[in-house]
Amino acid sequence: MKLSSKICRRIGTCCMAFMLLLSTLPMASCGKKGDASSSSPSSEGSSSSKSSKSSKSSKSSKNNKDEEAIPAEALPAPETAAVFPPPPFVDELRSKNIYILNLDSGKEVWAQGADERIPPASITKIMTCLLALEYVEDLDGESVALTTDINNYLYEQRIDTLGGISMGESFCIRDLLYAMMLQSANEAAMMVGKYVSTKDSRAPEGGDLEVFAEMMNEKAREIGALNTHFVNPTGLSDDNHYSTAKDMALIAQYAWEHPKYGETFQEIVSTNAYTSKPTNRNPNGITWYSIVYPQQNSQSDYYIPDLHGIKTGTLFEPDRDPNPNIHNFVTTVSRDGYTYLFSVCGAPVAGEDSNGNYGRYAKNLAFVDTKLLANWVFETFQVKTLVNVGETMTQVAVNLSWDEKKVDLIAAEKFASLVTVETNADNVQKDVVLYNAKKRMIDRKEEEKYFDAPINKGDELGYVRITTAGNLELGRVRLVAAKSIERSDGLYYMSKFKEFMGKFVFKFLLTFLIIIAVLYILLMIIRNRNKKRYRMKRRPPRPPASRKN
Structure with a gap:
């Protein structure tokens, strides 16, 4: 019995040690949630590293809830914005800072030095006009x-007023906006800025141009022009007054497209000539003419059909070191149903000619570059539909359904984008990314992605990423189920049973029970042997046999 109890204790100790050992094993095989996966429409098995990154982000946006549809606002953003190659004549451009935006799609077309700080000069007045229309x-x-302080400041700085406004002469704000946007009247811009500042509680009675500059900077930050700082409403030269070609494009776009005053802004900047209301000094009013020459005379070398505004800006100060020596131009051109915004800045006002002589150029090189760029974009780009709503993008296998083995994923919306004229729906790359698709092996060789039924019509199950042949991502379109697919209860419970059979807990319990059974059998064998030995010891000895005489 002592031997039996000792053996039992050792067996129990070994059993506990084995259980502890198993409990320390990793639980990796407890069943994996389906990861987001990518595939192309033609081959569900293909994938890319970019797809996996995108699918991880989409997975996290779902908070790991496999059966929830991803809302539209959770669609992962493109990893890089598509920017098209430069024009073939890029080496001929004299403007250093260029930003071109397609207003129909909001897509950047091309940029060069667009984030470099520049003196904006009079294109600053776009912001002055914008704030006036807003307040x-x-x-x-x-x-x-026109007050004495403004008149004296311009006189002391030897700055042209340009608007022909006399001291004490009064104008309505509309007239002043035309004066400063058409003829770049500096006195009109300062009058507007000082008046608009009175709408702000920080300004003293009568207004203050420093407060207006603060309002300009606050609005720039709101628009997203984060590399811009204004100190005056005119654009007069100052080291702390700067912007970029891109920022000025964003400011112009904001004013041009504003739902409340965008039409008024467009009307003002697109006008060639405007006469003010009669004043106490000018009973017939004052007529101002636009200096945006490319929109006026069709016989001009600068002329660009369907060009509208917006503003020019020039700084040339030979006596200043360094001399700004800069032409800037912000404008829009509409043609064939498309509208582009051009911010063409940093063109030199003066320079050396072929003989090495320094002087002002005969032409405004910002106008020259804008004409080249406008012709290029209209010849090179179009907005085309690349995906139609309801278009089938791929098929994905379905599990747990007797009736349906595949589900069609269709585009949830139409997708159109600015592309080159050679690009169409047939030659763009369309990579499908699936949300939380599960995977299984087919014939131990090929991997297949699938979804478990039930699936409801309209469930968002992934998206398609659209890229050009040059691997520039154009955009993404949500993919939804084309129809509902019901789940078979028999297949569902069978899959749950198989799933449980394959789980770590089941394997652990099964292994443990087998070990216990083996140990129990061994214990019974040992116990039976000990019983036999015990009985043999307790059996009385046989009496010796009697001898016969």
């Missing part, structure tokens, strides 16, 4: 006169 409720009923 002044009655452009015709609210007016302001």
Whole structure:
């Protein structure tokens, strides 16, 4: 019995040690949630590293809930914005800072030095006009006169007023906006800025141009022009007054497309000539003419059909070191149903000719470059539909359904994008990324992605990433199930049983029970042997046999 109890204790100790050993094993095989996966429409098995990155982000946006549809706002953003190659004449351009935007799609077309700081000069007045339209409720009923401080400042700085406004002469705000946007009247811009500042509680009575500059900078940050800082409403030269070609494009786009005052802004900047209302000094009013020459005379070398505004800016100060020596131009051109915004800046006002002589150029090189770029974009790009709503993009296998083995994934919306004229729906790359698709092996060689039924019509199951042949991503379109697929209860419970059979817990319990059974059998064998030995010891000895005489 002592031997039996000792053996039992050892067996129990070994059993406990084995259980502890198993409990320390990793639980990796407890069943994996389906990861997001990618595939192309033609081959569900193909994938890319970019797809896996995108699918990870989509997985996290779902908070790991496999059966929830991804909302539209959770669609992963493109990893890089598509920017097209430069024009073939890029070496001929004299403007150093260029930003071109397609207003129909909001897509950047091409940029060069667009984030470099430049003196914006008079294209600053775009922001001055924007704030006036935003703060002044009655452009015709609210007016302001030219004050002594503004007149004296411009005189002391030897700055041209350009608007022909006299001291004490009063104009409504609408008239002043035309004066500063058409003829770049500096006195008009300062009058507007000082008046608009009175709408801000920080300004003293009568207004303050420093407060207006703060308002300009706050609006720039709101728009997203983060590399811009204004100190005056005119664009007069100052080391702390700077912007970029891209920032000025964003500011112009904001004003051009604004739902409240965008039409008024467009009307002002697209006008060639405007006469003010009569004043106390000019009973017939003052007529101002646009200096945006490319929109005027069709016989001009600068002429660009369907060009509208917006503003020019020039700084040339030979006596200043360094001399800004800069032409800037922000404009829009509409043609064949498309509209582009051009911010063409940093063109030199003066330079050396072929003989090495320094002087002002005969032409405004910003106008020259804009004409080249406008012709290029209209010849090179179009907005085309690349995916139609309801278009089938791929098929994915379905599990747990007797009736359906595949589900069609269709585009949830139409997708159109600015592309080159050679690009169409047939020659762009369309890579499908699936949300939380499961994987299984077919014939131990090929991997197949699938979804478990039930699937409801309209469930969002992934997206398609659209790229050009040059691997520039154009955009993404959500993919939804084309129809509902019901789940078979028999297949569902069978899969759950198989799933449980393959889990670590089941394997652990099964192994443990087998070990216990083996140990029990061994224990019974040992116990039976000990019983036999014990009985043999307790059996009385046989009496010796009697001898016969």
